[in-house]
Amino acid sequence: MPIRPAPATDSGAAFTACEFFAGGGLAGLGLHLGGAGFRTVLANDIDAAKARAFRANHPDTPLIHDDVWAVTPDQVPGAPDLCWASSPCQDVSLAGARGGLKAQRSGAFWGFWKLMQGLDAEGRAPRVIVLENVVGLLTSGEGQDFAAVCGAMVEAGYTVGALELDAGLWLPHSRPRLFIIAMRGIEGPRLKGPALPFHSPRLTAAWARLPASLKANWAWWGLDTPPRRNLDLAAVLEPDVPCFDEAEAQTLLAMLSPLHRARLEAIQASGERRVGAAFRRVRTKDGRKLQRLELRFDGLAGCLRTPSGGSSRQYVVIVEDGQVALRRLTGREAARLMGVDEAYRLPASESAALKLMGDAVAVPVVAALTRGLFLPALTDGAEAAA
Ligand SMILES: C[S@@+](CC[C@H](N)C(=O)[O-])C[C@H]1O[C@@H](n2cnc3c(N)ncnc32)[C@H](O)[C@@H]1O
Known part of the structure; x- marks a missing residue:
């Protein structure tokens, strides 16, 4: 050729x-x-x-x-x-x-x-x-x-x-x-x-x-x-994004496995400010399907997915002064996690931006x-x- x-x-x-x-x-x-x-x-x-x-x-x-x-x-x-x-x-x-x-x-x-x-x-x-x-x-x-x-x-x-x-x-x-x-x-x-x-x-x-x-x-x-990467998840967060109210946060936290709950409690007890990511996943235990909230505090977001089902939604978890606040990851934060600069025009709807x-x-x-x-x-x- x-x-x-x-x-x-x-x-x-x-x-x-x-x-x-x-x-x-x-x-x-x-x-x-x-x-x-x-x-x-x-x-x-x-x-x-x-x-x-x-x-x-x-x-x-x-x-x-x-x-x-x-x-x-x-x-x-x-x-x-x-x-x-x-x-x-x-x-x-x-x-x-x-x-x-x-x-x-x-x-x-x-x-x-x-x-x-x-x-x-x-x-x-x-x-x-x-x-x-x-x-x-x-x-x-x-x-x-x-x-x-x-x-x-x-x-x-x-x-x-x-x-x-x-x-x-x-x-x-x-x-x-x-x-x-x-x-x-x-x-x-x-x-x-x-x-x-x-x-x-x-x-x-x-x-x-x-x-x-x-x-x-x-x-x-x-x-x-x-x-070596010098940014962590906390660095891409938008300020002043409203967190879930107490009832919604507790519904999600009730899905933690004993292991993830223990990890979260250890961070709360340390008094440190830590930012983590969480996903809802369906896991099978003793033959039963369970909704689990899985946390990570290694400075990384989990792999972004398309938000077609509940399990693909990613949450931000902020632990400060022993208190836990949860909210959804925003479309702009997702764009930052893909390395897109601020001038990139995202769709107006959050779900379209996340998709x-x-x-x-x-x-x-x-x-x-x-x-x-x-x-x-x-x-x-x-x-x-x-
Ligand atoms: C994994 S995404 C790739 C996204 C892209 N790399 C980006 O950075 O946004 C796959 C894309 O393929 C498109 N697609 C799926 N089937 C297709 C087809 N038959 N012909 C053309 N595009 C298709 C989807 O609409 C989707 O945008």
Whole structure:
């Protein structure tokens, strides 16, 4: 396949990207690097609320509001350097029914892939393709889904590798995610073998299950570990958000297990001010399903989810002078936990804002990949071609 150089752009960005399953466009924010990285030339999402949020924040970026299966190569401008896919994860998530990439929602990845094949047929395939997903993709379909994605990429002539990046290294938010990264015609920084923290044991185990033909085209992409994070959950809280009244707080606290209650009481007894996060979860005990409130006081929020059910709601717990106050996490706090700056326009409804952020990819994680992997590979490729 001939590789076409990316056109120079007036934004100063040397390279171009397309964002599929774009949501609110957070992948693009990380790819742009404030103008020093990629310029998004096309975005796509099927959801009307996501499309509104995307347009509100990226008014100059062309967006196709449609099913990815309906997008055709003639709608993609030029030869994008990078195509990003944050395809739906419900069917591969450890928390879901796990129908895998054959199921309707997560199977949308193949609609994206069909488009990549269409671009390739016209000599316009991107040199970098990224699939972002939950780590459940490593094991869904007993590993067949991961092998199928890597297999499709290798069959198309790409070298493939994957990283597990937890947003908690950059932000006060525990959010492990899998990034499968394929490159063709360029060389990204790579290591001789797996290395922590980004080649996690479960990722290495999934690689070990791949057939030899895929391992022969595998790269252990190398990325520097970021400097120690200096923000914790307390630092992202909005001031003066009303807390639940006594009755509502007690209803939630009644769901604590004895272990979590003991932890909370120890913090109360210490007299320290501590800020934690809490989730409602359904747990089974002695064959019975119980609603539990689970707390964490490690300075991190739990992984943001979409607020479709009660169990996905995240609460903020503030312990001060031995007193416990509880409230919901706000949409703006969720945006801060995704590394989105204050200028980002959130939907007016709190639940829409939480859904937007719960589905998104953390901006500094994408920025780290852009700086550490994508730009070095594409820049070296451009110099080699010069
Ligand atoms: C995990 S979210 C990705 C969000 C995005 N990375 C962000 O930062 O906001 C998956 C997105 O895929 C979209 N989606 C699901 N099925 C789709 C399809 N068939 N075609 C296009 N978009 C789809 C959803 O509306 C959702 O916004």
